[in-house]
Amino acid sequence: MMTPDTSGLALTGASGSAREHYLRGLSELQRFVGDPVGSVDLAIAxxxxxxxxxxxxxxxxGLATEREAMxxxxxxxxAALPLVATARxxxxxxxxxxxxxxxWHEASRVLEDLTIEFPLDALALQxxxxxxxxxxxxxxxxxRIGRALPAWDKAMPGCHAILGMQAFGLEETGDYRRAEQFGRAAIELEPRDGWAQHAVAHVMEMQSRxxxxxxxxxxxxxxxxxxxxLQVHNWWHLALFHYDLGETEAVLALFDGPIYGKRSTLSLNMVDASAILWRLHLGGIDxxxxxxxxxxxxxxxxxxxxYAFNDAHAMMAFVGAGLEAPAGTLLETQREAMLAGDDNAGFTRDVGHPVTLAVKAFGEGNYAETVRLLRPIRAVAHSFGGSHAQRDVIDLTLIEAALRDGNTPLARALTAERALARPESPLSTLFMQRASTLDAN
Structure with a gap:
């Protein structure tokens, strides 16, 4: 039994009603709303x-970054392996x-080949x-999105998601003007596209607007x-704007409300919670x-x-709370993870473990060690995931460690670097002022 999706691609084994449940689940995923798992469960039933x-x-x-979810x-x-299926x-x-x-990298390559051959495969793109x-x-x-973009037009179902993903890709490669254009166009098509909303927020974060x-x-x-x-992550973006302006009360109000008021146990939400509290911690905020x-x-x-990216943010919480036992467990688990044969072994070895050790060293007041650990990994930090805005916490930690260590040449170099990259940022100005007051001797 074969029925097509909205782009004419085969959905083998689908009934009419199962197709509708599936398409609803896909649309929910593209907008980051509702209950896509519930929708697809209905399709399977x-x-x-x-x-x-x-x-x-x-x-x-598989994309939840939770061990249990795997x-x-x-x-x-x-369940899918023995089923009748097309080559796609x-x-x-x-x-x-x-x-x-x-x-992860093998999955990426297979999906890349799929979307080269089938640019209208919305799920493969997503x-x-x-x-x-x-x-x-x-x-x-x-x-990945740019290659498929010519096959899409705004009248097609789900085109908003293609535009929103293109917006984020353009932002992460520094093409801020076009990123904002694509993101705004996506929101005009679908105001509930949380990914497009966040792509434009990224542009404004990187431009210190x-x-x-x-x-x-x-x-x-x-x-x-x-x-x-995706709303917790988008609330986090709002908090970042207030953070850079030094509006600590607004940041804490967002944390206590929509960011972590419900005390989520999902790693993706806790990453955002750790990331905003750690930024405040770097600034000496109780x-x-x-x-x-x-x-x-x-x-x-x-x-x-x-997933090494999660580990680093878990360590921030353990350091902030002064918990030695789980911090030790985390480091031991990372040492074991580096021996595994999956991609996370590399994520952990190359970036995650040094960052996690650096966070712990910072918490212990060993700022020279924090600097030693973080400086070599900045150029490869992207390889353990996240966005430029999320990985900025590595640079912030390095700058703060250099300032606290009294490493005048490095502190002045790093703060000059940041001021050039983010000249409109009040935080850049604050860092420069602090570095300028360090004893040059």
Whole structure:
């Protein structure tokens, strides 16, 4: 039994109603709203032989960066393997298998080939783009979508997502003017596209347009918050604008409310919580018992060892809360992870472990060691995932460590570097002022 999706691509094993459930789940993923897992579960219940429904569910779990979720991703792959499928669908099953086994780069390559041949394969573009994000591959964030873009037009269902992904790829490669144009065009098509909303926020963050960013987020607040599972990250972006302006009370209010008021146990949400508190910690801000609550939710994940980017943010919480035991568990788990055969072994060895050690050293007041650990990895930090805005915490930590260590030449060099990159940032000005007061001797 074969029925096409909205682009005419085969959906083998789908019934009419299962197709509708699947397309709803895909649309929810493209907008980061609703319950795509619930939608695809309905599709599978309706048509157990619907191969792409199993694949979509597998991607949803495989891209969650949670160790427990990978069990579901592997089960989805196993369910899809024996099913009747076209060559394109078999490519998806292969990509899911790589992802479920922790072979991020192999999954990326399979999906790249799929979208070269089938540029209207919206799910392949979406999954590939997310993998590019989690592996920090800025060029592919841009080019994977750019290659497919000529096949799309704004009248096609889901085109907003293609424009939004292109916006983010352009932003991560420094093409801010066109990134903003693509992002705004995506929001005009679909105001609830949380990824496009966040792409424009990234542009404004990188350009230090804090007031524009605050206005941008408030102008479409209902669009990016309503039933959105990306809303915590978008609230985090709003908090970053206030942080750079030195508006600490606004930052803490956002943390206590939409960022971490519900004390989520999802790693993606806790990463944002750790990232904003650590920035405040670098500035010497007392955040009270917020670290303790966050660290308590990170503690069960200290032995996960499946995604180095998460590990670094977990260590921030353990340091902030003064918890030695889970910090030790995390470091031991990282040492084991570096011996594994998956891609996370490289993520951890090259970037994640040094960053995690540096965060711990900073917490212990060993600022010279923090500097020693962070300086060599800045050029390759993208390889453990995240965006420029997220990885900026590495530079912020390095600058603060150099300042506190009294390393005058390095502090002045780093603050001059930042002032050139972000001349309109109040934080750049503050860093420069602090570096200028250090004893040159």
């Amino acid at each position: 309706e048509a157990p032989g619907f191969v792409m429904a199993h694949v979509l569910k597998g991607y949803l779990f 069990v579901v991703a592997r089960a989805c792959h196993e 669908e078999q490519g998806h099953v292969m990509a899911l298998g790589h992802l479920a086994a922790g072979r 999954a590939g783009h997310q993998i590019d994000f989690f592996t920090g591959n800025a060029r592919m964030l841009r080019d 804090q007031r524009d960013g605050i206005a941008w987020m408030h102008a479409n607040k209902d669009g990016w918050t309503r039933e959105s599972f 955040v009270g018992d917020r670290w303790a609550h966050l660290a308590a939710n990170w503690a069960p994940k200290a032995a996960a060892g499946n």
